[in-house]
Amino acid sequence: MNKTENNMDNSSLIDNWQQVSKQIHQTSDLAGRQVDSVVLLAVSKTKPADMISALAQKGQRHFGENYLQEALEKINTLKSQPEGEGIVWHYIGSIQRNKTRDIAESFDWVQTVERDIIAKRLNDQRPTELPPLNVLIQLNIDNEQSKSGCLPEQLLELVTTIKAYERLQLRGLMIIPAKSDTGAFARTKQLFEEVKEKHPELNGWDTLSMGMSGDMTEAIANGSTMVRVGTGIFGARA
Secondary structure, eight states, X not given: OOBOTTSOBHHXXXXXXXXXXXXXXXXXXXXXXXXXXXXXXXXXXXXXXXXXXXXXXXXXXXXXXXXHHHHHHHXXXXXXXXXXXXXXXXXXXXXXXXXXXHHHHHXXXXXXXXXXXXXXXHHHHSOTTSOOEEEEEEEOTTOOTTSOSBOGGGHXXXXXXXXXXXXEEEEEXXXXXXXXXXXXXXXXXXXXXXXXXXXXXXXXXXXXEOOOTXXXXXXXXXXOSEEEESHHHHOXXX
């Protein structure tokens, strides 16, 4: 059996992924939504390229990475493999100014845009031969000082700024709510709809990235279109 460096064989990895996918479909159905209306983002940070490859061969397309240098190595490794061609890479880590060029050049999505200076740099550094970079605004829905994100009262201004950048495609919102905040998903959905109402020209405004292994049922019930699952698929972090 082919073992990964994380001591999980590919059979267990695929089983985990299938169980998570099944749970998403069942939860979507219970919420009265289409079973394919929620995208599974497999959070592959700290996990090796061979695990990503195994899932990609089974049809998993979207992978999320937090650490830039580690991600770039995996992207380059998988680029030469047939299954690597279908992978959609999401950057979900914090963004420093000196990292924007590599992110703009190598990723398909960025979920953690929280201020104009980062959006502008990503726009200016996105290669013209690539399609516009899909971006989500990270929202600090609970106004927690320890967390990154645009504050709710700053959201509409930031949307107005980002939508003018031609090399970015503004797609929606991402949150990491406080565990104690049971209303965060509903409030985020309300803000999402407010942006849609006030900016009808945003044709690509279609993504709510919220919910992880422990709370994705509630997130999906409140309109999430993308859930981010790491440990539930890949096992515990090293």
